[in-house]
Amino acid sequence: MRLFGMKEHEALEDRMITRVIEKSQRKVEAHNFDIRKQLLEFDDTANDQRKVIYEQRNELLDSDSVSENIANIGYDVFSDIVRRFVPADSVDEQWDIAGLDRTLQTDYGFEFNFKQWAEGQHDLDSDAVRDHVIDEVDRFFREKETMYGSEIMRAAEKFFLLQVLDQHWKEHLASMDYLRQGIYLRGYAQKQPKQEYKREAFVLFQSMLERVKADVIQRLAQMRIRTESEVAAMEEQQRKDQERRALEFQHADVAALAQQAEQDLNAQAAGEGMPPSPVHAQVMRDSPKVGRNDPCPCGSGKKYKQCHGRLA
Numbered sequence: 001m002r003l004f005g006m007k008e009h010e011a012l013e014d015r016m017i018t019r020v021i022e023k024s025q026r027k028v029e030a031h032n033f034d035i036r037k038q039l040l041e042f043d044d045t046a047n048d049q050r051k052v053i054y055e056q057r058n059e060l061l062d063s064d065s066v067s068e069n070i071a072n073i074g075y076d077v078f079s080d081i082v083r084r085f086v087p088a089d090s091v092d093e094q095w096d097i098a099g100l101d102r103t104l105q106t107d108y109g110f111e112f113n114f115k116q117w118a119e120g121q122h123d124l125d126s127d128a129v130r131d132h133v134i135d136e137v138d139r140f141f142r143e144k145e146t147m148y149g150s151e152i153m154r155a156a157e158k159f160f161l162l163q164v165l166d167q168h169w170k171e172h173l174a175s176m177d178y179l180r181q182g183i184y185l186r187g188y189a190q191k192q193p194k195q196e197y198k199r200e201a202f203v204l205f206q207s208m209l210e211r212v213k214a215d216v217i218q219r220l221a222q223m224r225i226r227t228e229s230e231v232a233a234m235e236e237q238q239r240k241d242q243e244r245r246a247l248e249f250q251h252a253d254v255a256a257l258a259q260q261a262e263q264d265l266n267a268q269a270a271g272e273g274m275p276p277s278p279v280h281a282q283v284m285r286d287s288p289k290v291g292r293n294d295p296c297p298c299g300s301g302k303k304y305k306q307c308h309g310r311l312a
Contacts, residue, residue: 038193038194041194042180042194042197045197045198045201046173046176046201049172049201049205053165053169056165057162057165057166060158060161060162060165061162063158064154065154065157065158066154066157066158066161067153067154067157069161070157070161070216070217070220073213073216073217074134074137074138074141074217075134076213077213077214077217078130078133078134078137078217079130079134080210081100081103081104081133082100082126082129082130082133083126083130084100085097085099085100085103086100086126086129086130087126088126088127089126090126092124095118095126095129097114097115097118097129098115100114100129100133101113101114101115104133107218108217108218108221108222109221109222110136110137110140110221112133112136114129114132114133117132140221141220141221144223148225152225156220156223157220160216160219160220160223161216164212164215164216164219165212168208168211168212168215169208171208172204172205172208175204176201176204179197179200179201179204180197183196183197183200290304290309291304292304292305292309293305296308296309
């Protein structure tokens with residue numbers, strides 16, 4: 001514009017310049033529209049998952065009992081665990097019964113000893129192993145319900161299911177945000193970022209649901225409710241531990257003081273040159289104490305502080 005001799009606030013009336021500006025504006029607006037469109041598509045993917053989670057959560061809140069849901073979840077969880085160590089349509093040489101028994105004992109606290117049971121069976125197949133595991137798990141939870149009562153178990157099932165679902169959903173949202181930040185790098189591999197985002201978001205969602213199932217069953221299996229007598233015994237033990245720690249602390253202080261006093265006495269007895277404390281030294285005088293402003297006893301007529309007291 002300076003080359004054409006135009007001033008700073010002069011209106012642009014040239015048609016060529018006007019067309020260039022309009023064309024640039026259309027490009028910028030189209031670019032911004034594509035950005036908003038992609039963000040909306042990303043939000044739609046997350047919104048679809050959010051609808052599924054909120055619908056399930058509302059159903060759980062409205063239902064009085066979720067025992068049927070827990071039973072279905074437990075069947076899926078333990079079927080997957082069995083298939084991990086005992087694949088379907090496989091021979092017994094490919095099975096890892098010891099690993100299955102160890103996983104159930106470590107992760108869920110089950111002590112079923114499947115290895116001993118499997119050694120005593122004939123014509124055993126993978127489906128029979130799965131059915132036996134599920135039967136033992138059902139028996140374990142029935143015994144726990146008999147111990148704690150149906151009301152407590154129904155409340156615990158609902159509480160753990162809602163708690164685990166909320167926890168994993170929050171973690172899933174953070175993973176979705178992290179995925180969105182780097183999804184555009186897939187374009188360097190000649191892939192569509194939007195399609196890759198939808199595909200990986202679906203995989204993350206499926207993994208989140210599997211973790212929810214496993215965590216709910218694990219918490220219910222490891223749940224243990226203390227009785228009143230156990231709570232009272234635990235509080236009594238805590239009180240005794242606090243008293244014991246307090247006595248040990250006091251004993252340590254007294255022992256340290258006694259040790260220090262013994263060291264001081266030994267040092268004085270050995271003549272290590274420790275001077276006596278001036279606080280305990282006793283001063284003996286042959287005559288009464290003379291004050292600083294009193295007349296000097298020598299008879300000079302001066303004050304004590306200006307005569308012999310100054311020399312002292």
